[in-house]
Every structure is written in C-alpha cells, then in structure tokens.
Amino acid sequence: MEFFISTLLFGISVGGQYALIAIGYTMVYGILRLINFAHGDVFMVAGLLGIYLSASFPLYVAMPLVIILTVALGFCIERVAYKPLRSAPRMSVMISAIGVSYLLQNTATYVTGGQPMIYPTLPFLSDTITVAGTSIKWVVVLTPILVVVLVILLTQLINRTKVGMAMRAVAKDFETSQLMGIKINSVISTTFIIGSALAAVGSMLYFTNYSSVVPTVGSMPGLKAFVAAVFGGIGSIPGAVIGAFLIGICENFVKILPFEGATTFVDAFTFALLIIILVFKPTGLFGEKATDKV
Amino acid sequence: MIQEKRSKRGALLGLAASILVLVLVIVLENTLAPTSQLFVVLKKGAVYSLVAVSMNLVNGFTGLFSLGQAGFMLLGAYTYAILTVPVSAKDTVYYLFGGSAVKFSLPDLFGGVDTPTGLILGVLLAIILGGCVAAFFAWLIGLPVLRLKSDYLAIATLGFAEIIRAIFQWQALGPITNGANMITQIPTFNNFNITDESGKVVFRLSAFFPMLIMIICVALIVMLINSSYGRAFKAIREDEIAAEAMGINLAKHKMLSFVISSFFSGVGGALFAMFANNAQAKVYTSTMTYEILLIVVIGGIGSISGSVLSTFLYVACSEWWLRGLDMGSFLGIKLGLFRNGFRMVVFSVVIMIVVLFFRQGIMGNKEITDLLKPRKKTKEVAK
Numbered sequence: 001m002e003f004f005i006s007t008l009l010f011g012i013s014v015g016g017q018y019a020l021i022a023i024g025y026t027m028v029y030g031i032l033r034l035i036n037f038a039h040g041d042v043f044m045v046a047g048l049l050g051i052y053l054s055a056s057f058p059l060y061v062a063m064p065l066v067i068i069l070t071v072a073l074g075f076c077i078e079r080v081a082y083k084p085l086r087s088a089p090r091m092s093v094m095i096s097a098i099g100v101s102y103l104l105q106n107t108a109t110y111v112t113g114g115q116p117m118i119y120p121t122l123p124f125l126s127d128t129i130t131v132a133g134t135s136i137k138w139v140v141v142l143t144p145i146l147v148v149v150l151v152i153l154l155t156q157l158i159n160r161t162k163v164g165m166a167m168r169a170v171a172k173d174f175e176t177s178q179l180m181g182i183k184i185n186s187v188i189s190t191t192f193i194i195g196s197a198l199a200a201v202g203s204m205l206y207f208t209n210y211s212s213v214v215p216t217v218g219s220m221p222g223l224k225a226f227v228a229a230v231f232g233g234i235g236s237i238p239g240a241v242i243g244a245f246l247i248g249i250c251e252n253f254v255k256i257l258p259f260e261g262a263t264t265f266v267d268a269f270t271f272a273l274l275i276i277i278l279v280f281k282p283t284g285l286f287g288e289k290a291t292d293k294v
Numbered sequence: 295m296i297q298e299k300r301s302k303r304g305a306l307l308g309l310a311a312s313i314l315v316l317v318l319v320i321v322l323e324n325t326l327a328p329t330s331q332l333f334v335v336l337k338k339g340a341v342y343s344l345v346a347v348s349m350n351l352v353n354g355f356t357g358l359f360s361l362g363q364a365g366f367m368l369l370g371a372y373t374y375a376i377l378t379v380p381v382s383a384k385d386t387v388y389y390l391f392g393g394s395a396v397k398f399s400l401p402d403l404f405g406g407v408d409t410p411t412g413l414i415l416g417v418l419l420a421i422i423l424g425g426c427v428a429a430f431f432a433w434l435i436g437l438p439v440l441r442l443k444s445d446y447l448a449i450a451t452l453g454f455a456e457i458i459r460a461i462f463q464w465q466a467l468g469p470i471t472n473g474a475n476m477i478t479q480i481p482t483f484n485n486f487n488i489t490d491e492s493g494k495v496v497f498r499l500s501a502f503f504p505m506l507i508m509i510i511c512v513a514l515i516v517m518l519i520n521s522s523y524g525r526a527f528k529a530i531r532e533d534e535i536a537a538e539a540m541g542i543n544l545a546k547h548k549m550l551s552f553v554i555s556s557f558f559s560g561v562g563g564a565l566f567a568m569f570a571n572n573a574q575a576k577v578y579t580s581t582m583t584y585e586i587l588l589i590v591v592i593g594g595i596g597s598i599s600g601s602v603l604s605t606f607l608y609v610a611c612s613e614w615w616l617r618g619l620d621m622g623s624f625l626g627i628k629l630g631l632f633r634n635g636f637r638m639v640v641f642s643v644v645i646m647i648v649v650l651f652f653r654q655g656i657m658g659n660k661e662i663t664d665l666l667k668p669r670k671k672t673k674e675v676a677k
Contacts, residue, residue, distance in 0.1 A: 033445075034445075035445050035448070035449060081646065081649075081650065091359055092649070094448065095591050095649055096646075096649050098584050098587060099588065099645050101584070102581075102642045103643065103645075106635065106641070107642070109638065110633075110634070113635070114634065114635065216579075216581070219580065223449075223452070223453075227449075227453070259466075260465055260466050261465040261466055264460050264463050264465070264474075265460055265464070267456055268456060268459075268461065270453075271453030271456050271457050272457055274449065274450065275438065275450050278442055278450050279439070279441075279442075282442070
C-alpha cells in the first residue's frame, strides 16, 4: 500500500512536470500549428543554466535569472528560426524546429564536454517529508499544487485579458485576426515567452528529482509532453495538463509492473498510447474537431 | 517522345557514372593506404545515402512526413545480425543468455563466411530479409497511421521507432536480440576483402561492396520514381484531394511508398550494422532520424542525386574534413575554441542557415542529369 501511494505521488509529480512543458507545446501548436521540437531542448538548456548560474550566484538570484534567460532563448528561437518561415509550408517550419533542437543539443554537448552535470539541490524542495508512511521530497508534493495554480492563472490570462483574447483569435484564424488589427508577431512572441517560462519552472522541479543533466535529457520529456498535449486535445491547456498527469501516473505504474524488464517499456508505453489515441480519437480528450476545406 | 529520350540519356549517363565510380573505388582502395579516412567516408556515405534516398522517397516524393527511419534501420540491422552470427560464435555472443534461440546462420548454410558462396549468398540474403522485415513492420504500422496528417504522422512514426527500440532492448527477448547488449562477430565489409591462404589481403573490396549495393538500390528507387507509381506519388505530394479526384488510390499508393521506403531503410540498416561491426539498439535513436532528415533537406527535398551528394558531403565533413575542429587545429589555425564537440556546433549552424535561407537545398527538386546539357562533359561523379 505504501509502495502504491509513493508510486502514485511520484507519478503525479512527474506528470506535473510534464504538464509545465506540455503547456508550451499546446499553446504553440494551437497558434502556429507547429510541433516545436526545440521545446524539450529549451527545457534542457534551462537545466544547464540552473547549474552554471547557481555556481556563480546565490540561488535567489540564480533561479529568477534562469527563468529570464530561458525566456530570452525562447523568444530568440521564435524570432530567428520560425518567424522568417511564416509563409513557408508547415513542413519547413518543422524541419527548422528540428534544426534548432539539433543546434541546442550540439551546443550543449560542446559546452558541457558531453559529461553529465549535476543539478544543485534546491533548499526546501529537496527536503524530505513523510506522507502515509513513505518519505518523499517536498517537490513531489509541491509540483501538482504549483501546476494547478499556474494553470488557473494562465486560463484567467487567456479568458479574461486582451492578450488572451488576441491569442484565442489568432489560434482560430491566423489571417482574419491579422485583418482585425491584431499584431500576430507580438502574440506569438508572448506565447513563446509563456511557454519558455513554464519550461524553466518545470526544469527546476524535474531536475530536483532527476539531478543528472545531459544534452539529450530534454528530448524524452519533450516528446512525452507533446504526447500529453495530443492526449488532452492539442490547443487546450486544461487538456494538456490532465493528459500530462495521466501519462506521468501511468508511466510510473508501468515501471513497477510485475514482469522482467518492465522499465524498458516506460517510454514505449507513452508512444503506444499516442498511436492509439491518434488512430481512435485524433482530437484528444478536449480537442476541437477540425475539418478540411478543399 | 523528347521526355523519353531525355530519360534514356539520363539512365545511360547514370549507368556510366555508376560504373566509373565503382571502378574508381576499386582502384583507390587497392592503391591508397587502407587506413585513409576516405574509405570510412565511402562506406558510411554509401549506407547513409541509401537511407537518405529512401527517406526522400517517402518525405520528398510522396509528401508523407515520416520520422520512423531509425526504427526501420534498427529492424534491418537486427535481422541481419541475428541471421549472420556464425554458429560457432553464438555461445560467446549470447553468453548472458546461454546461447541463441536462432540455431542456424545464413552464411553457414551456404558453406561458411570464409567461402565466397557462403559469404555472398548468406550476406545478401540476410540483407534482403532485413529489408523485408522492415517492410513488413512498415505495413503493419502503416495500416493505422498512414491516415494521419503531416505532423501527426511524423510524431506517430517517431513514436513507433521508439517502441521498436524498447522492444529490442527487452531482456526477455535476450536469446534472440541479445537484450541491451550488442550483437557482434557478424560478417562486415572487411570480409569482402580477398585474402590468400596466410590471411594476407590481396585485393580489397570492402568499400566496393556497400557502394555497389547502394547504387543498385538507388537505381531501383529512381526507376520506381520514373514509373507511373512515381508519378502517382508526386501527384499525392502536390495535392492529395486533386490526386484522389484523378483516380489515384491514396491509401494504396501511400502504403506502397511507405513500405518500399522502409524496405530500403531496412537494407540500409543492415549495411549500417556491417559498417559498425555490430548491431545495438541504443544507436538507432530519433537523433539518427533527424540527422538523416537534415541530410535530405540539405540535398533538396525531392532530389535523389541531391540526397546522395549531400550525404557524401555531410559524411566527409563530419568524419574527415572538419575533424580538425575537434582536435584543436583547423586549416593551420589553432584556437582554444576548437575542442571536442565544436565540429557539430559548426555543423548545426550551417544546417540552420541552409534551412532558413536556402530552403531549396543543393539541388532543389532537380536531378544532376537535368543540369547536364547534351554536349557538356560529366563533371559530378557522385551519382
């Protein structure tokens, strides 16, 4: 029973971290119809920034700085790699995203020398508490709460403010919203800024659990977050969050399945789930149905 | 009529160029020192260009954005490796699992790796079976996912490749796949060097063999693209709905393109196992697919000769010409900046520049034969 509860709690916390990344995916996809393959690597860069900055600054300076720099990175990626391709076919933009991902990974390999780096222990988050007889880190308990708060704030932003209204309009119809006087470039930049900031927060929580940072560390959580976004219905923020929690929990239960080598299938399970959803319910849990016009 | 003449001339030119290249490879191989990086480039280039062309067939000519190449390569590589480990070596290779569940070995069935018939028949059969296994799995996965649209298809095929990778690392399949360990002691390109009784190499064919297989496979793909099927593929790429209205069976042609492409990826994977001297699941990651995709983009999406050209350029740069960037001195310049990994950074910047500013790549959707005027001599060697 204790084992069950600790697995569940751990699953929820991993799910929360995926959720923070998945929001970035789902918002970008909703607006640009682009799978931002580089998003997982932005998350990885945030982890590396955390390591390097905390080595030279006290934590209360370093962590906000990590968020600011990650946001700047996300903003620059959009301006340099995606904006020039706005009128290009969707495939070109996606290839550009893969190129950015490749660039970030290779740069990270160069800077770190390919060695795994160890993420600093954040005070409080790394402290352990005892819940239902099992001792776990604070981060495991805090992540879901933080995610829920952030999601509520975000939905308020999208449903109640002017920027949010602009975002919804752009997601609905790119060209018409442009005609209505919405500055789509600034809306898209805002999306990337929010996504990157959440990825930075996610990286702090994630690497408190798994403290080793290697250049390819972002690709798997990135892909899983994307699967979560698809699962929840791409474009929908609550959908992405619920999808992420479900995937996090299922994944941790797959890990403890009673057959030999079950851990090998943790990643495979997520992708099998993805293929099943895509085949049977491509719009996901909360997605809107899209029809093709000839 | 003119079209036909031109394609005939193209075919002749291609044939002549291929023979020229093959002869050149044999001559070079038996004159230069075998340690030259050139041969690594030729072998790896041959393998990668076959995979790049197969990816181009499905991504560039049919317009299906598939990212499953690494998975199909893995299937080909493992099929090849499992079927060719000599019976005498099975116990040492599979020592963790107490021997292999596959009790035979194809080269041994035809007389062993050391005899010419055993080597050629066994290896060729294993390579072809590798392609067939990849094609079969492509058919299986294609049934559900080929209905998906561009980016969903990409992510579904990427996911499929990851699933395959996990299955092949599963310890429970150890007696067949050797679990997470690599399968070694398989026949490699070096087995094709002709030796005398004392084991001394008298005639080198180790780079000739992959080049030959690559050229044959690429020629088959070119023939497919120039056939009515190829025209149907292109029609689907240009406009699915219009193609369907013209009477093209979308599901059938998409599946055909996907399966054939996977077949050749499987063959490429088998060759890659020969190149790497082993088969190991953890090599065939999505990064490998991305690498091949970027090669295709640099060469020009929709150009076979572009893909081949860019593969050899890419491999030559990464394995040979730009080595200095990692070693500390490049073109005589010594900089502290030049240390491990810098080459790949330079590479990725170049790739980004190509993706952003030269979206057509080297060849766009033209072929080398299109560029040659009747009276001009053949300049490019790479076919």
